[in-house]
Amino acid sequence: MNTWLRDAVDHGAHVMVDQRVDRVVIDPTTHHATRVLLAGNDGPPIGARHVVVSAGTLHSPGILQRSGLVNPHLASHLRVHPCVTTYGYFDHLIDTHHVTMMTAYTDVVADLDGDHYGAKIEGMSHHPGMMANATPWHGALDHKYALLRWRYSTPLLTVSRDKDSVGNVFYDKNGTVKVNYTMSKRDQLSALEGIVASAKILVAAGAREVRTMQATVRPFVFHDDEVPVVDHPRFQRWIKTVRAIGCPAIATTPHQMGTRRMGTSPNDSVVKPTGKTWQCKGLYVADASVFRTSSGVNPMVTIMATSLHIADQLIQSFTDSAKL
Structure with a gap:
């Protein structure tokens, strides 16, 4: 305006x-x-x-x-940027909604195949509705527990650059837009590498809990007597599980x-x-x-x-x- x-x-x-x-x-x-x-x-x-x-x-x-x-x-x-979010929970207040919407990004997985098709990882602001939408259901108590602590969390957004996924748009009799989009295995791998890198970044920053959008992957939580480090054996085993499960079935795109x-x-x-x-x-x-x-x-x-x-x-x- x-x-x-x-x-x-x-x-x-x-x-x-x-x-x-x-x-x-x-x-x-x-x-x-x-x-x-x-x-x-x-x-x-x-x-x-x-x-x-x-x-x-x-x-x-x-x-x-x-x-x-x-x-x-x-x-x-149709081309899109398939996006998935990885959340890290900290011992101190983060309150990302009080700061800039997007502050920093990394290209650590932006060039997976040598021709710049990968993913950018972006720090971003969020609110409870976004977290509720991106948090898989592991039971009512777990979901409530995750949302009650949203002020202590920060999301890292994986923004994938699709390469060979297939998509198109069409319209019903009322003119309402419909979308067909099938994410290729190569583009799913791009998003998955973004999740893995995001989890490691969050732990390196001090996160004591990490959650992904993978429906069958339980959150990783460091014990009270454990120091959050990327090379922790339990965390490394959890990363192997993340890789084995693969890209989440649901992604978003802005x-x-x-x-x-x-x-x-x-x-x-x-x-x-x-x-x-x-x-x-x-x-x-x-x-x-x-x-x-x-x-x-x-x-x-x-x-x-x-x-x-x-x-x-x-x-x-x-x-x-x-x-x-």
Whole structure:
């Protein structure tokens, strides 16, 4: 509200709130985007010389499909950052909710196979709801005990960069987005290595208890007379169990990418390097859906840089059209 939208309004943009875009109207003769239809709106369509769709990886493909675009790569090639959390409990108050949301990260397992597909481990803030969601059920008493001590805990988030997992989005008759995503064995290993590294980091920092999101792995707890060290024999045996169980069955992702990827040919992409769709004139896409691969890092800056490039290409098209 205070940056991009304000700049846009200062330069003549009109902002409409609480609206849902149904589809873009494409002239069947010229194949040019001419109007935008809003769902549930009795008013006239919104006319436009050019249309930029920026509804995100999950919803932008639906707008293009409803607009009549057909492309085998549309809504396919979903890329995400599968995330799992590992918790460490300390003897002293941590209160991560009082500090910065994310403070530090490590690349210790970020390059598992030599081409920079692995995982970043990030320190982060959290609240009881996040902990309740990420704590496997080992009984009512254990769950309550874990949540009552949340102020003494700190999470380490494993943010994996997926490489060969398979995903796509689709929509039901009401337009609600649905997701298919199957995590590959290689990407599961990436997340698992992040869990192992996170557990070791937490113990090295003094954690006396470590919990993972693996449903069948009990928390590891150092006895009162034991010093928390990574090379402790019991802890090492527990790490072997963590490896043997493998990646948790449930992961989360705050970052969705792909589904309308950019490329140099309509045979393997939905939009051109300029962000313009291959099938329609005057119709652009500018969001994370144009990514060809997952970024491997929190993608906000990459999204802004990509969108800036596409905006520059759109401006350039005005000049090119004027010359013609």
